[in-house]
Amino acid sequence: MYPKVKPALARAWRDLQTVQFGVTPAHAVVLGPVDTATGSLIDRVDGTRGMELLRAEARAMGLAEGRLDELVRRLAAAGLLDDVTAGGPRAQAVRRRPEVLERLGPDLGSLSLVHRDPGGDLRGLAARRAIRVQVRGSGRVGAVVAAVLAGAGVGRVEVLDGGRVTGADVAPGGLGPASVGRLRAEAAAALVRESAPGRAPRAGDPDGPGPAPPALVVVAPRDGLQAWAPDPATAADWVAAGTPHLYAGVLEGTGLVGPLVLPGGTACAGCMERDRVDRDPAWPRMLVQWRSAHRRRATAACDLGLSTAVAGLAASHALAFLDGELPASTAARWEAALPGLHWERVPLRPHPDCPCAAAAPAVGAGAVRS
Numbered sequence: 428m429y430p431k432v433k434p435a436l437a438r439a440w441r442d443l444q445t446v447q448f449g450v451t452p453a454h455a456v457v458l459g460p461v462d463t464a465t466g467s468l469i470d471r472v473d474g475t476r477g478m479e480l481l482r483a484e485a486r487a488m489g490l491a492e493g494r495l496d497e498l499v500r501r502l503a504a505a506g507l508l509d510d511v512t513a514g515g516p517r518a519q520a521v522r523r524r525p526e527v528l529e530r531l532g533p534d535l536g537s538l539s540l541v542h543r544d545p546g547g548d549l550r551g552l553a554a555r556r557a558i559r560v561q562v563r564g565s566g567r568v569g570a571v572v573a574a575v576l577a578g579a580g581v582g583r584v585e586v587l588d589g590g591r592v593t594g595a596d597v598a599p600g601g602l603g604p605a606s607v608g609r610l611r612a613e614a615a616a617a618l619v620r621e622s623a624p625g626r627a628p629r630a631g632d633p634d635g636p637g638p639a640p641p642a643l644v645v646v647a648p649r650d651g652l653q654a655w656a657p658d659p660a661t662a663a664d665w666v667a668a669g670t671p672h673l674y675a676g677v678l679e680g681t682g683l684v685g686p687l688v689l690p691g692g693t694a695c696a697g698c699m700e701r702d703r704v705d706r707d708p709a710w711p712r713m714l715v716q717w718r719s720a721h722r723r724r725a726t727a728a729c730d731l732g733l734s735t736a737v738a739g740l741a742a743s744h745a746l747a748f749l750d751g752e753l754p755a756s757t758a759a760r761w762e763a764a765l766p767g768l769h770w771e772r773v774p775l776r777p778h779p780d781c782p783c784a785a786a787a788p789a790v791g792a793g794a795v796r797s
């Protein structure tokens with residue numbers, strides 16, 4: 428074991444006996460009481476020394492036997508300890524790729540805050556490398572989402588889209604001006620390759636993605652209407668297969684992220700559509716007109732700042748989900764409209780008539796029959 432105090436949290440003495448690790452409340456931890464000698468010992472727990480050497484240095488500093496082991500235990504219990512040798516075989520495979528570690532240093536620091544156990548950062552990155560994600564759409568939102576996911580270490584990112592790149596698809600972080608005229612699917616695949624840190628893991632690599640279905644589909648259509656009012660028929664296969672999917676897009680002056688749909692657990696496209704019809708009987712008639720108008724229109728409104736924010740937030744929510752958490756877009760749509768851009772949460776409830784059965788009470792939940 429080569430213990431290391433997580434470097435991602437800035438250290439400060441609150442008083443003579445208390446150390447605070449971290450500035451922001453979400454991840455800050457207070458450790459105390461800590462005497463001055465133990466405080467100096469903390470500085471040496473930096474991943475360059477094994478336990479034997481640290482024990483010898485503690486003795487040389489005049490600290491009692493067992494003090495180092497106790498400190499390491501306390502740091503671990505507080506989620507502050509990393510171990511540069513921990514994480515298992517997949518983490519070891521990542522350690523053998525220095526170009527990946529260098530590029531993703533800040534992301535590893537961030538993962539170390541979310542995964543509290545020693546080696547959790549590398550385990551988290553190794554898990555990302557074994558994941559396959561599909562992104563539907565390669566416009567201002569979709570291409571940026573795909574680039575960010577690949578850049579953040581997701582092992583395989585596939586982008587599905589038809590037609591050829593137009594000038595309106597070009598966005599910083601997404602498809603570049605040189606890709607105008609190329610097939611969208613090809614240009615997006617090249618973007619994903621360029622965005623990945625080092626060579627992407629291949630099938631068969633110890634740290635590569637397997638043949639499993641995508642862990643997540645990000646639905647980021649160039650036509651924002653398809654994200655705002657998604658077609659239940661398009662989502663039917665994902666709902667049937669239990670594939671989680673996340674909607675994101677820009678429609679007129681409104682950006683939206685969510686919902687993240689967990690089929691059978693949270694509201695799906697069919698639930699959303701039924702709920703809208705319940706609240707507005709004219710909805711189906713208008714939706715037909717909007718869809719045909721959108722098919723005819725050459726260029727829709729889309730604010731570049733808003734589409735970039737939507738892409739960034741959607742990618743971050745996708746990563747949180749892929750890392751094993753449930754982000755705030757689960758069962759909710761976050762919306763921000765120009766020019767104020769307040770992010771607002773719209774909760775989405777499962778509809779009792781939807782065949783996805785998310786509204787059905789879980790078996791054994793003891794629902795009251797009436």
Ligand SMILES: [Zn+2]
Nearest residue numbers: 695698781783
């Ligand atoms: Zn549903």
